[in-house]
Every structure is written in C-alpha cells, then in structure tokens.
C-alpha cells in the first residue's frame with residue numbers, strides 16, 4: 481500500500497500507517513501544482529488544504545482513495561474523482577472543537593477590541609478610556625449559519641456564556657431548534673436582520689457561494705459582528721469591502737476568497753486586511769485537533785484496507801437507483817458467481833451493487849445483487865438451476 485501525504489500530518493499517524501505495512505512518502509510542503517509530479521504509483525493520497533485537481537488525478541493511475549485530513553472537501557475535485565472511481569473520505573467533526581474555540585476567540589476579540597488594544601500598547605499608547613466601551617456578549621443574539629459539527633459546538637458555548645442563540649441551517653426545523661434551546665430563523669435573511677453577531681459555519685459549494693452577499697450585509701444590524709471561519713467563498717468579499725465604507729460592521733475572518741496555500745508567504749488581500757481582524761486559516765490548527773484528525777486518518781486507511789470501503793466517504797452515491805434486489809443463495813465454490821454474472825450480462829442487465837456473505841462453517845453463502853432491470857422468470861430459473869446454486873429469488 482503506497483501512501484503520499486502532501487501536507488503536514490502528525491508523526492504518530494505516519495508511524496501507525498507504516499506499522500500497517502504501508503510505504504509512506506511525506507511531502508509536507510507540496511502545493512497543488514506539485515502533485516502531478518509527486519503522485520507516481522501512490523494508491524492513497526492524504527491532504528489537508530492542498531488542492532487536488534484533475535491534473536493530480538490524471539497523473540496517478542494507481543490512486544483509489546483521497547483522504548481529506550480535515551472537514552471541508554471543496555478543495556478536491558469530487559466530480560472528477562467520482563468519474564474516475566476514486567473514493568474521497570474526510571474526518572467529520574474531528575477539528576470542530578478547535579474551530580469553535582477560534583470562533584469564540586474572535587467574538588470576544590471583536591467585542592473588546594483586543595487586537596487594537598495590543599497594537600496601541602506596542603506603539604506606546606495607553607487608552608484605557610477609549611477601550612472601555614465594550615457592549616459585552618451576555619444577552620446578545622448570536623446567529624449561526626450552518627448547524628453542523630462546528631455550528632453546534634459554537635452554539636453550545638455561546639449558550640453557556642448567556643447569549644441568545646439562533647440559527648439557520650438547511651435541514652433545521654422549528655421543532656429541532658426548540659429542542660436545542662435555539663431560536664429558529666426560516667431564512668438566512670431573517671438571521672441577518674435579527675442577529676447582533678453572525679457566525680458562518682457552512683460547507684462551501686455552488687449553493688453556498690456568496691450566500692453572504694450585498695443584500696445579506698445590508699440587512700445586518702448597524703454595528704453587528706460578522707465572523708467567518710468556514711470558507712472565504714461563502715462571503716462576497718468585494719461587497720463586504722464596499723459595505724464597510726457605509727456601515728460600521730465589525731468583521732473577523734479566518735478564511736478568504738482565493739486564499740494562499742499553506743506554503744505560500746504573501747497575502748494578496750491587504751486592502752481587506754485593513755478592515756478586519758484576521759487569522760491565517762488556523763481554525764483547525766491546534767495540537768488537540770491535529771491528534772484527533774491523525775487518529776481518524778489512520779482509521780480510514782484501516783477500514784479501506786480491511787473492507788475496500790473507507791470510513792466517511794463523501795462521494796459515494798447516497799442511494800442506488802437500482803430497484804431490483806437479486807438474492808442468490810449458493811455453495812461457496814469457485815466460479816459460481818461468475819456464472820450468475822454471465823447470465824445477467826447475456827440478459828443485458830447491469831449490476832450496480834453486489835455483496836457476498838459467507839455463513840459460519842464456510843459451506844454456503846448469500847450474494848445480494850442490486851440490478852437496474854428486472855430479471856425475467858426464465859433467467860431466475862436459469863440461475864436457480866445452475867450447479868452449486870441453492871436458490872435465486874427477487875426481493
């Protein structure tokens with residue numbers, strides 16, 4: 481098993497993978513453009529934010545699994561991976577505590593002007609009077625966009641801090657929000673209008689790109705806070721910069737549209753940086769999160785090695801469209817299933833999924849095949865009467 485790790489992963493995870501017998505190549509400083517040269521005969525690629533595009537996959541004929549050592553998979557061309565039959569898996573929820581911690585940190589930093597306080601001190605300025613004007617977070621309304629692993633954790637901490645927490649999330653219902661002690665916003669715009677602080681925790685996709693657009697920003701309360709630790713693409717940063725000239729929003733960002741890769745050294749959006757409190761996409765960068773992610777990566781590789789299916793697949797089809805389940809009970813002999821497949825091929829019936837389980841003792845087995853068309857009684861009889869078949873039936 482050959483593994484390429486094209487980002488920083490903990491030494492313990494590397495050791496655990498090597499102990500499994502894998503040959504591991506470490507390229508912690510690789511950029512997206514380096515991947516085609518590095519792939520060689522790697523079967524598994526492990527990345528953090530390094531982009532995995534068509535060129536990388538085209539250069540890797542042995543590649544069968546890409547593991548995102550993190551949560552967001554918008555950096556991987558999922559459509560192309562699916563078209564080439566390459567599994568993509570991630571580590572859901574494993575860095576959520578770290579991102580929630582940074583989000584709460586940004587919220588407090590905005591409220592108390594911690595960054596400006598500190599800059600003034602470094603410049604020899606003492607301004608106790610000027611900085612003694614925080615509103616405080618207790619009793620304020622926090623609106624969370626996206627109640628996944630991170631959004632849920634941010635909500636829980638904010639509730640403990642005495643904030644009123646409300647949320648919009650695509651599958652959130654009023655009832656579910658009530659059970660969680662949260663206010664329910666039927667639309668993102670409702671949330672924009674009624675929140676003192678908006679915190680974004682959505683996955684990036686075509687649906688969520690620029691979900692926080694000019695009209696959302698215009699709808700936000702005067703002097704509201706906006707915090708984005710999810711993905712830069714969710715906020716229209718051009719609209720954000722414009723709105724800052726007419727409205728006194730306070731903004732904290734960890735992620736940016738077109739942000740530099742981890743190995744790059746220049747931040748191009750300096751104009752935006754003047755208007756915000758910013759961190760360098762470090763939401764997941766705590767030792768606790770790195771350890772939890774590394775453990776999960778090892779589990780994903782183990783699951784893939786032992787069953788051929790990775791834990792946490794993100795590009796498997798949700799549900800097979802095949803409507804016909806053919807159940808074949810048979811004796812556990814060489815060539816039995818090959819004959820069944822031949823019969824189905826001759827009838828022009830496609831098999832979409834197939835699973836064979838052996839009974840204790842190893843004498844008999846049952847194979848379930850999901851088919852895209854109904855086999856006729858003639859074919860069922862033909863299969864049932866084959867050597868070493870006990871019975872074939874449709875379920």
Ligand SMILES: NC(=O)C1=CN([C@@H]2O[C@H](COP(=O)(O)OP(=O)(O)OC[C@H]3O[C@@H](n4cnc5c(N)ncnc54)[C@H](O)[C@@H]3O)[C@@H](O)[C@H]2O)C=CC1
Pocket residue numbers: 550551552553572573575576579625626627628629630631649650651681682683684685687688709710711734735761762763764765
């Ligand atoms: N700053 C950082 O270092 C980190 C950033 N992230 C970002 O935060 C995002 C959220 O992370 P988790 O909460 O762990 O993920 P999650 O998968 O638990 O939650 C994702 C949320 O996005 C929503 N969502 C997904 N697709 C959507 C769509 N098409 N339309 C509307 N809503 C949609 C889901 O309903 C859910 O509320 C990640 O996708 C990632 O981009 C995650 C970890 C670290």
Ligand SMILES: O=C(O)C(=O)COP(=O)(O)O
Pocket residue numbers: 528529530549550551552553575761762763764765
């Ligand atoms: O897990 C995620 O989605 C992240 O954004 C974390 O990014 P990173 O692995 O720290 O480059």
